[in-house]
Amino acid sequence: MTQDPLLTGLAALAAEPPEALLDRIAARWVRVPAPIGELAVAFTDHGVAYVHAGEGFAEAYRKRFGRPLLPAARPPAGLLPALRTGRTAGLPLDLRGMSDFQRDVLEAARTIPRGEVRPYSWIAARVGRPRAVRAVGTALGRNPVPLLVPCHRVTRSDGAVGDYVFGAAAKERLLLAEGVDLDRVRALADERVFYLASDTTGVVCFPTCHNARRITPVHRHGFRSLAQARAAGYRPCRTCRPAQDVAV
DNA sequence: CGCATGGCCCTTA
DNA sequence: TTAAGGGCCATGC
Numbered sequence: 001m002t003q004d005p006l007l008t009g010l011a012a013l014a015a016e017p018p019e020a021l022l023d024r025i026a027a028r029w030v031r032v033p034a035p036i037g038e039l040a041v042a043f044t045d046h047g048v049a050y051v052h053a054g055e056g057f058a059e060a061y062r063k064r065f066g067r068p069l070l071p072a073a074r075p076p077a078g079l080l081p082a083l084r085t086g087r088t089a090g091l092p093l094d095l096r097g098m099s100d101f102q103r104d105v106l107e108a109a110r111t112i113p114r115g116e117v118r119p120y121s122w123i124a125a126r127v128g129r130p131r132a133v134r135a136v137g138t139a140l141g142r143n144p145v146p147l148l149v150p151c152h153r154v155t156r157s158d159g160a161v162g163d164y165v166f167g168a169a170a171k172e173r174l175l176l177a178e179g180v181d182l183d184r185v186r187a188l189a190d191e192r193v194f195y196l197a198s199d200t201t202g203v204v205c206f207p208t209c210h211n212a213r214r215i216t217p218v219h220r221h222g223f224r225s226l227a228q229a230r231a232a233g234y235r236p237c238r239t240c241r242p243a244q245d246v247a248v
Numbered sequence: 249c250g251c252a253t254g255g256c257c258c259t260t261a
Numbered sequence: 262t263t264a265a266g267g268g269c270c271a272t273g274c
Contacts, residue, residue, distance in 0.1 A: 101258065120269055124257095135258040137268045142259085156269070163268030171268090192249090 027065070028072035029057070034083045034147060035177055036170050042069060043076045047092030051145045053166050064144070065097070086114040086178055088148045095144075101127070105139040112153040115179040116208040116240070119157040125244035141165060147174075159189025180208055193222030195242060197234040204229040209240035 027049055029042040040057035042050040042065075050061055061069060082088045088110065095103050104127040112118050120140075124133045140151040143165060152171045156162040161182070164171035175182060188194070188207055197204035198215040204223065205212035223229040226242055236243040 099259080124269090129257075131255085131270095132257045133269045134256065134267060135269095138258065138266090139268095141268045143268095151268080154268080158270085161268095165268075168268085 026068040026070045027061075029061075029069050030072045030075045032075050032080060032083065035174060036147075036166060039083075039147075041075065041079065043072070043079075044094045046094035046096065048076060048079065048145055048148055049094040051147060053146075083147060086147075086150065088150065091148060093145055093148060098144075101129070101132075101135065102139045102142065104128075105136055106143060106145075106149045106151075109140065109143075109151050109154055110149050112150060113210070114150070114153075116206070116210065117153050117155045117175065117180060117185070118206065118240070120154055120162070121157055122206075122242075122244070123154060126241075130244070137163075153178075155185075157194065159186055159194070188222065191222065192224045195223040195226060195229050197221045197223060197229050197232070202234055203237045204234035204242060205237040206240045206242050209237055211237055211239055 027042045027044045029040060032039055032041055034053075036053060038053075040052045041048060042052075042061055050065065052060055058069060061067075076092075078091045082091045093106075095106060098106070105123055108123045108126040120136045121130070121133050123136045123140075124130050127136075129135070136154075140154055141163070143149050143151045146152070146165050152164055152174045154162070155175075161168060161171050161175065172182065185207055188196075194207070195204050196207050196209075196212040196215060198212075198219050199221060200216070200219045201211075203211065204226065221232070223232070223234075226236065230236075
């Protein structure tokens with residue numbers, strides 16, 4: 001008696017004609033326009049699994065995932081608007097096969113709003129591994145879905161943009177297109193300012209936080225470290241969360 | 249204040 | 262199994 005749903009399911013799978021079977025296992029792929037040029041994007045029933053720029057998409061996909069690929073008639077719902085607007089929060093992603101650490105890192109990176117940046121160390125703190133800063137870099141370097149997980153919004157603590165899977169130049173272009181004032185970030189960094197505080201709200205932010213951008217110049221105070229801002233009586237912004245020791 | 253240098257931790261070969 | 266190395270960071274001249 002094969003009443004076991006798993007067994008009957010397997011039997012059904014085995015009975016499927018090869019074409020339908022391939023259909024189920026294979027990922028689909030399409031070419032789509034993006035801010036940095038044309039992309040090849042692979043996706044499954046679970047969501048987008050892989051984003052690739054330049055040549056060699058199929059080889060790279062096979063090497064990394066070892067799954068068959070079939071062309072798709074159209075991109076998955078929501079992909080084009082997500083690429084166009086840089087708002088990717090709702091788009092389903094297929095991150096199966098990644099380690100827990102890497103998934104956590106990608107999820108954290110995904111919460112950075114368009115037009116803002118956060119340091120690698122911020123991601124590390126958010127995933128509960130404050131000292132795994134380099135590992136965060138490694139994980140983002142292997143981000144299978146750049147742009148959709150906006151790893152270009154993760155920058156170095158010293159104000160430099162840092163490296164990127166599509167190259168540092170592309171990272172800069174993307175950030176500028178999203179409205180990040182990189183010149184200002186660098187100018188502040190030159191003065192060793194990495195945090196901005198408002199003496200009307202008593203709050204200290206990362207410089208690109210949308211709250212920080214609205215601080216009236218006379219009320220604005222720059223700080224080199226969070227400790228110094230705190231010593232001056234400021235508390236970390238609850239939006240950009242420059243400190244992770246506050247309850248989540 | 250710019251640069252070098254350990255340190256740290258996860259992944260891969 | 263292990264060792265090497267990476268999209269970094271804080272320190273110490």
